[in-house]
Structures are given as structure tokens and as C-alpha cells.
Amino acid sequence: MSRRYDVIVVGSAFAGAVAAKTAAEKGLKVLLLERSTEPGEKIVSGGILTHDAFTEPGLEFLKEAPLERELKGVRWIMANEKGESPLELTFRSTDDSRVGYTIYCYDFCKWLTQLAVNAGAEFRNNTTVTDVIKEDGYVKGVVTEKGEKINSQVVVAADGAKSLIGIRAGVRRKLPPENVENCVVLDFTIPERELKRLGLGDTFEVYWGTLTPADIGSYVWIFPYRESFHLGVGALVSSRKSPTIFMERFLHSQLWKDRFEDVAKFRAWMWNTVPLWSSLDRDQKMLEKTYGNGILVAGDAGGFLDSFTCAGFYGAMVSGMLAGEAAAESISKGNISEEGLSIYEEKYKKRLIWRLMQRPWRRDVIAKMGGEKIVQVSSTISNYVVRSAFDQPKPSDLMLLISGFLPLIRYIGPFLYRKLPMVFNELMLLAGVTK
Amino acid sequence: MKYKMLEGTNWTPGGEFINIDPEVCTGCKDCVKVCPGGVISIVNGKAKAVKYENCCECASCWFVCTIGAIKFSWPKGGTGRKYRWG
Numbered sequence: 001m002s003r004r005y006d007v008i009v010v011g012s013a014f015a016g017a018v019a020a021k022t023a024a025e026k027g028l029k030v031l032l033l034e035r036s037t038e039p040g041e042k043i044v045s046g047g048i049l050t051h052d053a054f055t056e057p058g059l060e061f062l063k064e065a066p067l068e069r070e071l072k073g074v075r076w077i078m079a080n081e082k083g084e085s086p087l088e089l090t091f092r093s094t095d096d097s098r099v100g101y102t103i104y105c106y107d108f109c110k111w112l113t114q115l116a117v118n119a120g121a122e123f124r125n126n127t128t129v130t131d132v133i134k135e136d137g138y139v140k141g142v143v144t145e146k147g148e149k150i151n152s153q154v155v156v157a158a159d160g161a162k163s164l165i166g167i168r169a170g171v172r173r174k175l176p177p178e179n180v181e182n183c184v185v186l187d188f189t190i191p192e193r194e195l196k197r198l199g200l201g202d203t204f205e206v207y208w209g210t211l212t213p214a215d216i217g218s219y220v221w222i223f224p225y226r227e228s229f230h231l232g233v234g235a236l237v238s239s240r241k242s243p244t245i246f247m248e249r250f251l252h253s254q255l256w257k258d259r260f261e262d263v264a265k266f267r268a269w270m271w272n273t274v275p276l277w278s279s280l281d282r283d284q285k286m287l288e289k290t291y292g293n294g295i296l297v298a299g300d301a302g303g304f305l306d307s308f309t310c311a312g313f314y315g316a317m318v319s320g321m322l323a324g325e326a327a328a329e330s331i332s333k334g335n336i337s338e339e340g341l342s343i344y345e346e347k348y349k350k351r352l353i354w355r356l357m358q359r360p361w362r363r364d365v366i367a368k369m370g371g372e373k374i375v376q377v378s379s380t381i382s383n384y385v386v387r388s389a390f391d392q393p394k395p396s397d398l399m400l401l402i403s404g405f406l407p408l409i410r411y412i413g414p415f416l417y418r419k420l421p422m423v424f425n426e427l428m429l430l431a432g433v434t435k
Numbered sequence: 436m437k438y439k440m441l442e443g444t445n446w447t448p449g450g451e452f453i454n455i456d457p458e459v460c461t462g463c464k465d466c467v468k469v470c471p472g473g474v475i476s477i478v479n480g481k482a483k484a485v486k487y488e489n490c491c492e493c494a495s496c497w498f499v500c501t502i503g504a505i506k507f508s509w510p511k512g513g514t515g516r517k518y519r520w521g
Contacts, residue, residue: 162507
């Protein structure tokens with residue numbers, strides 16, 4: 001008996017575990033490989049599992065998932081580089097079904113992997129895949145770091161933003177540095193009553209303004225968990241700056257000192273890279289392939305993310321599920337060529353994820369709004385307006401905030417007339433106000 | 436700094452998985468600048484990964500190096516950085 005599997009899944013996180021579970025439920029012989037000891041140990045959470053995942057057909061099992069905190073709104077906070085006199089705007093979901101949940105990757109992926117094992121998949125940890133077996137233009141299995149060759153009919157590459165397996169197989173290319181964001185995340189514990197006092201009981205926060213420069217695609221976020229929160233900030237790799245610079249700036253800001261320093265207890269400091277790009281060009285054409293002869297690419301590795309928010313949990317799980325289905329269907333038809341596996345693309349194009357992948361790319365929106373420098377200048381002006389005009393900023397101060405942008409209208413005016421409704425619509429979608 | 440970088444995570448050595456080709460490297464320092472952990476240093480005008488104990492396997496160095504001097508792979512199975520609160 002040769003060591004041959006129907007499907008080998010590389011990476012046991014959001015995409016991989018769901019792919020293995022789905023394929024195993026279809027009666028396939030599945031091997032799920034994880035390079036770490038426990039699933040979910042190698043990834044850093046951006047934070048929020050959106051409501052999209054819970055309404056997706058096929059992902060109903062998520063009702064039992066280990067969730068941390070239900071979130072119903074987002075607060076935008078604009079502050080200057082010292083974090084003084086921030087302007088706040090809160091958007092709240094008007095629909096109870098449109099909520100998100102924060103999750104810890106470790107708890108969540110461990111749970112997902114257990115589901116895959118229960119479905120009959122074979123799980124092997126501490127195993128790093130270094131290469132694929134390629135014969136006659138087909139991917140026919142994987143090679144582990146110990147030199148062991150394991151054969152399969154279909155390989156599902158769910159190895160994250162770096163997509164090393166997809167690159168090895170010749171299906172994808174390395175992401176360019178302007179499409180990758182490196183995110184530093186700090187985990188803090190905090191009593192629940194303090195979270196509620198700070199207005200983080202069911203709301204997450206995003207900080208804009210010169211405190212976190214938009215020209216490098218950077219903003220600070222705070223995602224509340226059950227009795228803890230994640231503080232994160234990203235920086236584009238192409239900025240050639242480390243995001244820790246902005247994290248330190250934020251931790252020295254007045255805002256942090258006033259609100260969190262006395263109540264939050266530091267627990268962990270970590271970072272990782274995320275893709276900012278769903279591999280779609282401006283004509284909605286896929287620039288990178290998500291499948292090839294004997295291989296399917298799922299999750300961040302395949303660019304399955306919301307191009308505007310960069311949220312990837314939902315995309316990873318739905319693409320994993322569809323990869324499992326596509327593998328099962330192609331194997332049963334006996335056609336695992338690129339053409340046979342193209343049913344994967346047909347499947348995801350029918351799902352919500354495809355629409356999310358087509359959303360305008362955040363950095364594109366910033367760039368089109370008159371260039372990165374202008375955004376920087378306008379946030380400086382806004383901060384000036386905010387600082388000079390208000391002691392206690394209120395949401396109704398939005399008009400004055402907008403007036404901060406007025407001097408720039410002759411630069412960005414033509415763009416605003418055409419694109420502002422689109423930008424506004426995206427913000428509303430993000431806040432969960434509209435659908 | 437009040438909070439210590441990488442505190443609260445576990446690390447076990449997993450070999451040398453960031454290989455920089457000195458023939459191709461121009462010593463432009465981009466990889467040194469993007470690395471949050473200060474893993475890479477310039478040795479004799481060429482980049483070299485020297486401080487693996489600070490590496491989070493984010494591969495920023497690999498992404499930023501568009502001339503292809505850096506070869507990135509994963510540390511050996513079960514080693515490298517691990518997060519409980521990721």
C-alpha cells in the first residue's frame with residue numbers, strides 16, 4: 001500500500017482546516033499538515049470574524065465556534081501625532097444579525113482542526129512542507145523537511161500570505177512589497193467593566209490621522225476580546241518602515257496614557273504580514289491563479305480577502321470549504337487537471353467573497369483621493385480644526401471636520417464628485433450600517 | 436520601552452531559514468529597515484540574518500527584496516515563533 005492520499009492540505013488554520021473537513025466529509029482520504037505543534041500558533045489575528053461567515057451556506061457549523069466578544073459598531077478616532085483632543089465618530093449596526101466577533105486564532109484553529117479530525121482527516125503536526133512533487137506538469141504531492149515524499153491527487157495550499165507552496169508549484173508569484181502589510185499586535189488583559197467604561201463593550205476602534213500616517217497604509221486598531229484586547233498597527237512593507245515605530249508612537253501618545261495605561265495589563269507582543277490584495281486588477285481580472293494541475297490555493301495564499309478591510313477569516317473559510325468541494329468533485333470525475341479543477345473558480349465566483357474581493361482597495365482609495373501626501377496634509381488640517389475648535393468633540397462636529405478638507409477641494413474636487421458616494425458607501429458597509 | 440518586544444510568545448531555534456545570497460545582495464538595507472525584530476544586520480556590506488531569536492517569520496525582508504537576494508523558507512517543523520494570544 002503506497003502512502004497515497006486523495007487530498008493533502010498544507011496549513012491547518014482557517015482555510016486549511018475547513019478544506020480538510022469538507023473533503024473528509026465527502027469521503028476522501030485527507031492528510032492535513034501543520035508546521036507548528038498546535039494549529040493557529042503561527043498566526044496573528046487582525047481580529048474580527050464578520051457576520052458574512054455566519055450566513056454563508058455551508059459554514060453553519062460556526063455557530064458552535066469559540067467566539068470572544070460580539071461587536072456591533074466601530075468608532076473612528078482621528079487624532080494628531082501626540083494623540084490630543086481626538087475627534088470621535090461612532091457607526092453602529094442597526095441590524096442585530098450584522099455583528100462581528102473577535103476570536104483568538106489559537107482557540108479557533110484548534111477547534112476547526114478538531115472538526116476536520118472528527119470528519120476523518122488525518123492530522124500531522126510539526127511537519128513543514130518544503131516543496132511539491134511535480135511530474136508531467138502536475139502537482140502530485142508534497143515533500144516535507146525530512147525529505148519524505150507524500151503522494152496525493154490534489155494538494156490544497158493554505159499556507160498563508162507568503163504562499164510558498166503556490167510559488168513552488170508555479171501557480172502564483174510572490175506578492176510585491178506594496179501589497180503586503182506588516183502588522184504589529186499587542187495583547188492586553190483588562191477587566192470587563194473597564195472595557196465597558198471605555199466604550200469597548202460592543203464596539204471596536206480605529207485610529208486615523210497623523211498619529212498613524214495614512215501614506216504608508218497605516219492605522220491603529222483596538223479589538224476588544226472577552227477580558228482582553230488587541231492593539232495593532234500596520235505598515236506597508238514598501239514603506240520600508242517597521243510598524244513598531246508607529247506602535248511606540250501610539251504607546252507614548254496622550255490618548256493611550258489617558259485611556260488605557262492604568263487599566264490594561266500587557267500580555268504579549270507579536271507581528272505578522274497580511275496581504276492587502278485579492279490579486280484582482282482594475283478590470284476585475286484575476287492576475288494570479290488560484291488553481292493549477294493538481295493544486296488549489298485557498299485563504300490568504302490565494303488572495304481570498306476583503307480588499308477594503310483586508311479581513312481574511314471569512315474568505316479563508318469559504319475558500320477552504322469550496323476547495324474541499326472542488327477537490328472532491330474533480331477526483332470523482334477523474335479530472336484533476338487545471339481545467340477539471342476550474343470548478344473551484346466557478347464556485348467562489350458565486351459566493352459573497354467574490355464581491356468582497358472586488359471592492360476598491362483601501363490604498364487605491366487613498367491614492368485616488370489626491371495622493372498620499374494630500375491625505376497626510378488634510379488629516380493635519382483636520383487635526384488642527386479639531387484641536388482648536390473643540391474640547392469635547394461630538395459626532396455632529398463632522399461638518400467642521402469636513403471643512404478641514406475644503407482647502408484641498410480644488411485638488412481632489414473632480415475625484416470627490418465622482419467617487420465620494422462610493423467611498424461613503426464603503427465606510428457604511430464597513431460599519432455594517434447598510435448591506 | 437515599557438512593554439518588551441516579543442514577550443508573551445515562545446521561541447525555539449529552527450535552523451537558518453533566511454538565506455541571503457551575498458553575490459546578489461547590494462547592501463541597500465531595505466530588509467534591515469522593515470524587520471520589526473532587528474533580525475538582519477549588514478556584515479561586510481551585505482545583509483545577513485543574525486538574530487533569529489527575534490524572528491516572527493513575517494517574511495517582510497523577503498517581500499521587500501525585489502532583486503531576489505533573499506530566499507525565505509520556514510523553520511523546521513514545530514520550531515520558531517509560537518503565539519498563544521494571536
